[in-house]
Structures are given as C-alpha cells and as structure tokens.
Amino acid sequence: MSNYFGKAEQTVNAIVKAFEEGRIPQAMSQLYIDDAATKHMASYSWLNRLIVSIHGYSDAMGFKQWKNKHNRTVKKGEKACYILAPVLKNVEDKETSEKRKICIGFRGCAVFGLEQTEGDPIVQGEETEKFLNELPFREVATKWGLEINAYNGQEGAARGSYLPGVQIDLGVKNLSTWTHELAHAADDRNGTLVKNGRTKKDYAIGEVVAELAGAVLLECIGQKQESDRGGAYEYIKGWAERADMKPVDACRKVLTRVVEAVNLIMQEAGLQETEEKKEEVAA
Numbered sequence: 001m002s003n004y005f006g007k008a009e010q011t012v013n014a015i016v017k018a019f020e021e022g023r024i025p026q027a028m029s030q031l032y033i034d035d036a037a038t039k040h041m042a043s044y045s046w047l048n049r050l051i052v053s054i055h056g057y058s059d060a061m062g063f064k065q066w067k068n069k070h071n072r073t074v075k076k077g078e079k080a081c082y083i084l085a086p087v088l089k090n091v092e093d094k095e096t097s098e099k100r101k102i103c104i105g106f107r108g109c110a111v112f113g114l115e116q117t118e119g120d121p122i123v124q125g126e127e128t129e130k131f132l133n134e135l136p137f138r139e140v141a142t143k144w145g146l147e148i149n150a151y152n153g154q155e156g157a158a159r160g161s162y163l164p165g166v167q168i169d170l171g172v173k174n175l176s177t178w179t180h181e182l183a184h185a186a187d188d189r190n191g192t193l194v195k196n197g198r199t200k201k202d203y204a205i206g207e208v209v210a211e212l213a214g215a216v217l218l219e220c221i222g223q224k225q226e227s228d229r230g231g232a233y234e235y236i237k238g239w240a241e242r243a244d245m246k247p248v249d250a251c252r253k254v255l256t257r258v259v260e261a262v263n264l265i266m267q268e269a270g271l272q273e274t275e276e277k278k279e280e281v282a283a
Helices: 007-021 046-054 063-070 126-133 138-143 175-189 200-220 229-242 247-253 255-268 275-282
Strands: 072-074 081-092 099-113 117-119 147-150 160-163 167-170
Touching: 007 200, 007 229, 007 247, 007 255, 046 081, 046 160, 063 072, 063 099, 063 117, 126 147, 138 175, 138 255, 160 175, 167 175, 175 200, 175 255, 200 229, 200 247, 200 255, 229 247, 247 255
Parallel strands: 147 167
Antiparallel strands: 072 117, 081 099, 160 167
C-alpha cells in the first residue's frame, strides 16, 4: 500500500494546527521570471484571456505591439479578434479635490494572435524552460491538457494565474505559486470551483482552498521549506478577512475540498491510491 495514503489529511491538519498555534516560518522571497519571453496576455483579465484562447491563440496583442516588441508582422488577410478594454474617465472628489479614474464602460480592442503573425522567433530563456520542465506534478497538468507559460511577474499584478481548463501562467520561480495554481485546476476538475456567478465570498474561499492545498502538496512530497507556511498563512489571512472569517476558521471550512484536490493530483501523479485500489488491497 502506498505510503502516501492518508497523508493529505494528516498534513493539512498539521498545517492548520501550526497556523492556530502561531508556529509558522517567515515567507520565502519571490524570484521573478525575468528571462521569460513576454506573455502579453498574462496581464489580461480572465475574460480577455478566455476570448483569446477560444480563438485558438496562445498569446495576443495589437498590430503595432507585435512589430515594436517582437519584430513580428500580422500575416496578410488575417482578421483581428476583439478583447474588452475599460473606458476610463477622470473625476474629482468634491470633498478632497483629489482626482481619480473610474471605469464607465468597455470598448472593443483589436488584437491579433501569435499564430497570425510572422517574423523573429519568440524564444523562451533556457533558465525558464528548465524551471518549467522540472516543476513537480508537471505531468498532471499535461495530462489535463493545460498549457504552462511563464512571464515576468514584476510586470503584472499576479504572481500566477489559472485559466479554467486552458492554462497556468507563472510569473515567479516559486513552487508554492505553482502548486497553488495546480490546486485551482484540481478543484475545478472536482467540480467544486465556483466560476459562473461566483460571489466575493466564493472567490475568497476558492483562494483559501488553492493556497492551503498547494502547501499540503509540497509537504506531502518532502518540500516543507518550499510549502512556505508563513507566506501561505498571510495569503489565507488576507482572503479570509474578505470573507469575514478568521484564517483558521476558513481553513477548517475547506478541509474536505483541500484533501480532495490534493488526493486528485497525487492520484494522477501515481502517488496516491484510488478508492478502487484500496478496496482491492483490503480484500
């Protein structure tokens, strides 16, 4: 019988207990992937990335951007697809006289996919390629048909992102960020990730699930330092507060989802036995 059987539940309980007792190390530093080829649409909203992916393109940007950034030109006869760009308006606060921008709507913005262009090749740095190829559980993402991309996280707000059923983008060389996004994918495949019509609380709880599951995954394979309990706690604390919950209470609320996400990934990686296999061993 696999030594990993039941380890997910034991590990998640140990981590939550450490949170509760304050036994957590400081967060690890984030290393930006600065030699990654520009993945322009990594800075797009979830909806815009989905629009680009539906059209079958791995990246997209404007006509002039392809020329100026990558010395590539759009092929003759290619038609643009349209993403949504916010229309901003300058307003002045009557009480403080401070000026700020507000979104008053959206407009269509023409972009072209990488596959619609030609010119200089876009080469990903060797260091980045090595990092991506050596990611633990990489084979699970591949099995699920997910594309894995890298970008310089210093240029965007997010350290990583998961586009449901399509891809995972990473902006930092940090395994906890990687397993966080992979946990989102597992939560999605388990049917417990709320996507359509989700509330602020649904989103916050989903982030707690991914962060805790990511830490559990790394500790299950002996990467205790990479699991970054300190960073995980601070991240969970931030999202729990948005859901009007205490960090430990939020963790306990999602224990089942966390264990199910971790077990799914470990099963797909061949590190966890399925229920059918356990029954065979018991018999």
